Amino acid sequence: MNPFKYGCTVNGDFFCPRPALERELASRIESGQNVVMQGERRTGKTSLVLETVRHMKNIALFHADFLCVRDQADVCRRLVAALLAHLRPTVSIDPSSGAPTVTVDSRVAAEPATLDTVLDVLLAQTKRRRTCVLLDEFQDILDIDDGERTLAVLRSRIQLDSNTPYIFLGSIRNKMAEIFFKYSSPFYHSAAAFKVGNIDADEFFAFIKGRFATGKRKLTRQMFDAIARTARDTPGFIQELCDALWQMSSNGTTLEESDIQEALAIIFAREHDHFTFAIKQLTAQQTRVLRTIAERGGKEIYSGAFLDAAQVFSAASVKKAVAKLERENIIYNYEGEYRFGSPFFCEWLLRR
Ligand SMILES: Nc1ncnc2c1ncn2[C@@H]1O[C@H](COP(=O)(O)OP(=O)(O)OP(=O)(O)O)[C@@H](O)[C@H]1O
Ligand SMILES: [Mg+2]
Known part of the structure; x- marks a missing residue:
């Protein structure tokens, strides 16, 4: 059985x-402290929360995901879906007929959900049963039309629920910072910051090596480091590359650095439609800017050298191209540097 997983928790x-x-997260949850958790994509934020809560005693998890949420009604729908998953229906035996009956909190199903009613039900739940509330991809709420107002409603209710730990999880740093660290935001200073980075290399090496060993593949430290470099040290991308390496190798082999090229070819084949679709949406100039970032890195993109390499006339044009690339989620800004969302997309582009 393939011991690697990626793209899911x-x-x-x-x-x-x-x-x-x-340990740090469990102690925050234990004390009912709200947490704003930030980290790059695919570093394992969601899995960390799920696994931590799973190991804790007497606490249930409520998990709503706001990835690409469209409007306030959609925010409600996501909360209702999470509630239905959380309120494991109560099964009881009807005393007169002896027939089993199934009930969930009637308010969830009976009324058309408004944000207020859904939050009422959630708060009633957290009172009844110790719960950790995980609001995943929280930054996407800011993108909807009435985002600010929706946040204000959420904040006013969450404030009333002071014993329940809320975890606000987000991938895109700038937007999370806007929500939690901007003075005028309703969420200003309402949660403790918690950073999730990549997994420590020694620990992840031991783990990955053990996973390969289940199929009698040998992994040296040097090879692990080469994998990690190609996958930008990110747990999710390391696992994706290992999955491809697993697929192309057989029992009893020692993996070698030259195998990485073959594994990348497997990933490129899988992602071909996806990558070509992304490129098709771009103008020639945007593509040149993207390729130049792939070649030179995304740090000094307004320098003369960058403009020359990209054959773009003005910094303003680079700025416009970059804005489009960001909107398409192809690149993102990480501490002043533009990076590819996927390191494999970058590798693919460099080979074309
Ligand atoms: N603790 C871990 N051990 C092994 N692999 C992990 C771990 N955490 C994350 N990963 C890898 O990263 C992938 C993504 O994990 P997860 O969804 O938890 O990350 P995330 O940071 O929430 O991602 P996203 O930014 O997409 O929401 C997993 O499928 C797995 O390949
Ligand atoms: Mg996640």
């Missing part, structure tokens, strides 16, 4: 323990 044997982070 991981638990149990698929989860590399992160004891220091798990």
Whole structure:
């Protein structure tokens, strides 16, 4: 069985323990402290929360995901979906007929949900049963038309629920910062900051090596480092590359650096439609800017050297191209540097 997973949350044997982070997070949850958790894409934020809560006693998890949420009605729908998953329906035996009956909190299903009614039900739940509330991809709420107002409603209710730990999870730093650290925001200073970075290299090496060993593949430290470099040290991308390496190797082999090219070819084949679609949406100039970032890195993109390399006449044109590339989620800004969302897309582009 393939021991690698990517693009979904991981638990149990698929989860590399992160004891220091798990301990810190558990103690925050234990004390009912709200947390704003930030980290790059695919670093394992969601899995960390799920696994930490799973190991804790007497606390249930409520998990709503706001990825690409469209409007306030959609925010409600996401909350209702999470509530239905959370309120495991109560099964009881009807005393007169002896027939089993199934009930959920009637308010969830009966009324057309408004944000207020849904939050009422959520708060009633957190009173009844100790719950950790995870609001995943929270930054996307800011993008909807009445984002600010929606946040204000959420904030006013959450404030009333002071014993429940709320975890606000987000990938895109700038937007999370806007929500939690901007003075005028309703969420200003309402949660403790918690950073999730990449998994410690020694620990992840031991874990990945063990996963390959289940199929009698040998992994040296040098090879692991080469994998990590190609995958930008990010847990999710490391696992994706290992999955391809697993696919192309057989029992009893020792993996070698030259295998990485073949593994990348597997990933490129899988992602071909996706990558070509992304490129088709771009103008020739935007593509040149993107390629130049792939070649030179995304740091000094307004310098003369960058403009020359990209064959673009003005910094303003680079700025416009970059804005489009960001909107399409192809690149993002990380501490002043533009980076590819996927390191494999960058590798693919460099080979074309
Ligand atoms: N502790 C871990 N051990 C092993 N692999 C992990 C771990 N955490 C994350 N990963 C890898 O990263 C992938 C993504 O994990 P997860 O969805 O938890 O990350 P995330 O930071 O929430 O991602 P996203 O930014 O997409 O929401 C997993 O499928 C797995 O390949
Ligand atoms: Mg996540």
